[in-house]
Amino acid sequence: MNKYIAPHREWIDEISEKLDKKMRYVRERSAEKIPYTAVDGVHDDWRYEKIGRWTNGFWAGVMWLMYMMTNDERYREIAVYDEEILDKALYDSQSLNHDVGFIWLLSAGANYRLHGGKLSENRILTAAFSLSSRYNINAGYIRAWNGADRIGFSIIDCMMNLPLLYLASEITEDSRFRLIAEAHADSALKNHLRPDGSVYHIINYDDNGEVTIPNKTQGYDPKTSSWSRGTAWAVYGFVLSYIHTGKQEYLDASKRAAHYFMSNLLDDAVPLCDFRAPKMPVYHDTSAGTCAACGFLELARIVPENEKQMYFNTAIRILKAVEKDYCIWSNDSDALTLNGCEAYHDGLQNLPLIYGDYYFIEAIYKLKGGEVLLW
Ligand code: GLY
Numbered sequence: 001m002n003k004y005i006a007p008h009r010e011w012i013d014e015i016s017e018k019l020d021k022k023m024r025y026v027r028e029r030s031a032e033k034i035p036y037t038a039v040d041g042v043h044d045d046w047r048y049e050k051i052g053r054w055t056n057g058f059w060a061g062v063m064w065l066m067y068m069m070t071n072d073e074r075y076r077e078i079a080v081y082d083e084e085i086l087d088k089a090l091y092d093s094q095s096l097n098h099d100v101g102f103i104w105l106l107s108a109g110a111n112y113r114l115h116g117g118k119l120s121e122n123r124i125l126t127a128a129f130s131l132s133s134r135y136n137i138n139a140g141y142i143r144a145w146n147g148a149d150r151i152g153f154s155i156i157d158c159m160m161n162l163p164l165l166y167l168a169s170e171i172t173e174d175s176r177f178r179l180i181a182e183a184h185a186d187s188a189l190k191n192h193l194r195p196d197g198s199v200y201h202i203i204n205y206d207d208n209g210e211v212t213i214p215n216k217t218q219g220y221d222p223k224t225s226s227w228s229r230g231t232a233w234a235v236y237g238f239v240l241s242y243i244h245t246g247k248q249e250y251l252d253a254s255k256r257a258a259h260y261f262m263s264n265l266l267d268d269a270v271p272l273c274d275f276r277a278p279k280m281p282v283y284h285d286t287s288a289g290t291c292a293a294c295g296f297l298e299l300a301r302i303v304p305e306n307e308k309q310m311y312f313n314t315a316i317r318i319l320k321a322v323e324k325d326y327c328i329w330s331n332d333s334d335a336l337t338l339n340g341c342e343a344y345h346d347g348l349q350n351l352p353l354i355y356g357d358y359y360f361i362e363a364i365y366k367l368k369g370g371e372v373l374l375w
Pocket of ligand 1: 054157218229
């Protein structure tokens with residue numbers, strides 16, 4: 001990848017220096033928080049009533065990425081603190097849903113990959129036991145959420161939770177976890193990924209595997225439009241399943257979503273929240289862009305030489321566009337990236353989102369040559 005990185009080296013070095021400068025300041029202001037967004041420039045804190053939500057691992061993930069880029073112990077200390085705080089959610093077993101992958105891969109999983117340790121290993125396995133128990137053996141999918149009205153729901157986001165199961169199989173040398181992940185990925189390929197490379201956010205299965213599309217989902221419209229962050233979950237999620245299993249169909253699925261994503265980027269390369277929403281109002285989603293950029297960089301790393309450039313260039317285009325128009329480098333705000341879109345409807349647009357920040361930093365870590373894959 002070096003020959004692709006070289007022309008951008010100066011920019012990458014400048015951004016990683018700016019990241020460390022900003023994060024040294026923000027980490028002290030948020031050292032004991034689990035942030036989700038920033039309100040009037042100040043990180044909020046989801047340690048209490050919102051503990052266990054899907055975004056709770058991203059702050060620990062930010063701290064681990066910064067630690068790996070700088071070797072500064074303070075980042076590690078904060079990440080470890082977060083991992084311990086998250087036990088409150090881990091042992092509240094009935095509240096857990098499929099997002100245990102997002103949460104514990106970036107906290108306990110990162111710690112385990114870097115330092116090993118029985119406590120982190122136990123957390124990973126406890127989360128993986130919970131995730132694998134959500135598998136519907138008849139219909140072949142992992143149930144997303146809890147609640148009687150959502151029993152058959154599978155969501156495309158789950159592709160990012162599957163690496164927890166691959167890790168559990170690696171740790172235990174027991175293939176059951178990986179087999180469940182593969183079965184879910186096969187169903188997602190068949191049912192979530194549309195022929196054109198866009199995705200359905202939610203699929204509702206019955207016990208025979210018959211599917212319907214619910215009326216209220218992410219994106220502008222459940223049936224006719226296309227949610228960009230969902231497409232990013234498919235780009236990155238399927239390539240991760242390929243990396244962990246070597247199954248060609250997952251690489252092909254990731255590429256299909258990637259090609260759709262690439263061809264829907266407009267001049268400024270920051271994705272819209274929904275690629276098929278009405279022209280107005282315009283809602284961007286920087287988090288879809290930064291997550292997809294991480295997927296594009298993995299694709300660029302693993303495809304043959306004559307395919308690398310287009311994936312690499314797309315990642316760089318997105319990251320530079322997000323940086324130019326939507327990054328705050330001053331210490332006036334704890335947020336790094338602006339204009340994330342939590343959801344197209346319900347007034348949840350134009351927000352800083354911790355996962356937008358996380359994936360931006362993960363992409364810079366990859367561009368700096370970082371080799372630890374936290375997923
Ligand atoms: N995983 C939830 C979302 O992307 O909104």
